[in-house]
Amino acid sequence: MFRRRTRIQLKTPEQIELMRVAGRLVGETLALVAAAVKPGVTTLDLDRIAEDNIRGNGGVPSFIGVPGPITPFPATLCTSVNEEIVHCIPRADRVLREGDVVSIDCGAIVDGWHGDAAVTVPVGEVAPDVAKLLDVTEESLWRGLAACRVGGRLGDIGHAVESYVRAQGRYGIVEGYGGHGIGTEMHMEPFIPNVGRKGAGMQLGPGMVFAIEPMVNLGAAGTEEKADGWTVVTEDGKPSAHFEHTVAITPDGPQVLTALDGWRERVAELG
Template sequence: MLYKTEEEVALIGESAMLVSQTLASLAAIIKPGITTLELDEHANTFIRDHQASPSFYNFGGFPHHICTSVNDAVVHGFPNETPLKEGDIVSIDVGAYKNGYHGDQAYTFVIGEVSEEILRLVKATKESLAKGIEKAIHGNRIGDIGYAIQSHVEQHGFGVVRELVGHGLGKDLHETPPDIPNYGRQGQGKKLNENLVIAIEPMINLGTASVYTAADQWTILTADGKPSVHFEQDVCVKKGRPLILTDFSIIEQAEKSNGNLNSSYY
């Protein structure tokens, strides 16, 4: 596992904060009728205007700047020209590369009115991320993070995607080891030591945990066609208390200010 110096943690933090700012700027403009391709173009411009580059563009051949996963798309959705509509949920995953280091963050937005069931899914997934982050401290194990996430969402009857996991983060967008699954057993897995930087990202389905890959060879979809929710933050393992490098608060502020978005779940 790649442990970082304090200087490296600070540089990753700059990239992570830019990703949060990008998501906040997207939160301000999401509305029915806008296309995810327009969101992609907005994010690309915003990131480049801040002297950085989109991490995802051409990553493994990915042809866009951000991932936009709507409703039953779990992750890695392609931005397209289909307008978003009232009742959609959209996970937006953004990466930014600046000063030699990556930031990587995802947030699920709810457009207008949706069922109580979907609001519970969004709430539980976001809460599970916070519970997973709490366990990202020196001396714990990777299984402690996964157990905290899994145990929270499964009590609500939701499905934990097992094929996709969180990851290490730094000079590379995905640094492994470690993989950070969203399921696990307490006290199991690799030990967490100070200044390991990881991206924790629960991907939780309303129904079955099973997923499949779309014909585009990128988009991951739920097997039963029910919605999926994805949240992600970048975290540096520390003694006693994790250091969160991304910032949900500025995204939430923009979300609450946008009358087209539903933040009633928190």
């Protein structure tokens, strides 16, 4: 989200450990917010939970004040429901209902270092095709994370995401938005699309830290930006899913900085 241009920043092992602190806070915040998702809750309720947890644990929300085409972003979370893909502003009148899905995108700064992650959560029981969409999108994220290895190429990441999604059925992979470098700023170079050619692009090296974030639509890939300058929706009105983690490229393999438990085993399964 919020693509911004700057140079590629390499981190030392000690700096990656500092980013892990921010990443863990993001992961813990997402878990807390996801647990609060239920029918009748508003997206503004979720935003308040997130801001309280981040500030109460020594962090600062990354998203508040990010410049936009019309106004700065005003909230801690992006809470995108159903056909909303990314960047939707939390609102008191946006009430979650049974069968909805909500993408919760969260960023936090701790001691000058950023973490960024997202999860899409079902509200109660959802339709089987929507549940599968969430599963496919989350698995495609892990395929992309596993491709973040020293000596690989940038195109390997998008290729891993794209090839998995294409093999699962007729889904629309959002191409205008994607992952990014991250570190002392939330959005840094390079931009990381969710489609790609294996072996193409710059070589991946130790110290690079990326946010990988597949966005996959149940229908076509087309998108539309709403008048608020932030909210991005599917052109055909069908649901979308969005998952994201921050990952460091190290000589020992990918380190998923925003995951809480089980990520080493998950990466090893795909490695």
